[in-house]
Amino acid sequence: MSLAESHTRPKRRVGWGLQGLGGTLPAVIFLIAFFVLPLVDNTINSFENDGSAAAIDNYVRLFTDSYYIEVIARTLWVSLLSTLICIVLGYPIAYYLVRHTEGSGAFLIFLLVAPLMTSIIMRTYGWQILLARNGPISNWLLDFGLIDRPLATLRSPVSVYFGVVHILVPYMVISIASVLQSVDRRLEEAALILGASRWRAFWRVTLPLSTAGIVTGSIIVFMLCNGSFLTMLLLGNGSVVTLPLLIYQQFILVNDAGFAATMGNVLLFLALACLYLQLRTVRGRGHV
Template identity: 35%
Template sequence: MTDRTENLILALPGLLLLALAFFLPIGQMLVLSVEGENGPTLEHFIRFLSDPFYLGVLWRTVRLSLVITIICAAIGFPLAYIMARIGARTRLWLIVMVILPLMTSVVVRTFGWMVILSRGGLIPDILRDLGLVNRNFALMQTETAIVIGMVQVLLPFMTLSILGVITRIDRRLEEAARTMGCSFLQTVRTVVLPLSLPGLVAGSLLCFTLSASSFVTPNLLGGTRIQVLAASIYKSVTQVLDWPFAAAQAVILFVGILLVLAPYVKMTGRSHG
């Protein structure tokens, strides 16, 4: 028995599970999305793509996902760099602090943000006391609330993805850059950032895909006024009971994410594998 055959046998259970849990539902969703009264049809896709409301929902989903990903990268990279360059004991405590929110349900954390961001919550009260906003100011049911909640949910994925790469970067490269006259920021920009790009890409892919397909946090913090595509799919299934249209929306979301991620992966994969 060759090594390739042994590897295939070892991977077979995982491949079967992947096929049953992912490819089979995706196939059923594709079939359902073109289901019509008189046979296969594209009317559900045409209905979505010709309606400005649903196009706006799609654009909001992609735009918020990009904003959330950028903010997570801007916060996660310096946090991961600090964690990688401090002592082992302090790093352990910081890793625990980063992972700790993952041990709490997303629903519980989102309800916490609902309390903090509501009209009588902590953040609006502080802003009103400082005279920065009027008395009727509230962050709930806004895109800002969705971004804040989703960044808190997804930041650990970005931070840990980058941390795993930075810890493998030889510190002597940074020392050599500093010896050649680079400042700290120049060293980070010219040495650390390019070498940590694989972790940054991996974290960005995780944050973008999870954000685009998220339902609980955007639905609770954005409410019915700020609707994303996952919430629109849920509404079509549970309220309108239009399963083929919901499946068409799910296919559009799936294809849209692939169209955004494919060139991103291709450009970074050429030089970073």
């Protein structure tokens, strides 16, 4: 019985009978109680405090002002680009972890999650030291004659991508690796025996079977990036302004909870639309 067959098989009551959506009830109820209702409450409050005309004005302002449209587009673009970089950088690592580590696998996983455990402020501090104008990386490249004047990395958006990818790529690697490990290696070996080149075997067998992992990793990376602001705040010299950063400003400077709620709701809606489209697309190929 092949894998492909079991995916396309018509639904039958096997296993533990969780084919329906009944099992999702506790999670759905929990999120309605502690995620949806607080946000609805928050939005209603913003309408009451500002008067509903002012609250609707906030939405109009967000969608008619070219500045905010630019920020929204940039937010999605930064998340998309970061996700793609994480896939490209992360997949080979996941592949190596699953296929080529015998005893060292657990050790490498320690190394992989260590960055996540170091507080974000200190991680960014580390980058500030490393990427500084006369920091070690710049000096080293100067010494080897690879550049002829000090790098201004910290002033450019590049440093934001350094920071974002550094924090998020472990999620991509672990998501892909946990799926890749359940891919039957014999399928790949069979393709090799049947005369496929190693690259072709990877491209036609291994990669398609690990799609669920890439999807999971992409969702986590995309959505986390969409909602984060500390890296954008501390790196790149303020050159990458995204929606979460504007929300943060409303809290610390302007105290306009209504406009913050407006931007939050728009950001949530856009992220969910992207997520739904992504899930629909891969659904057609057999993965939720």
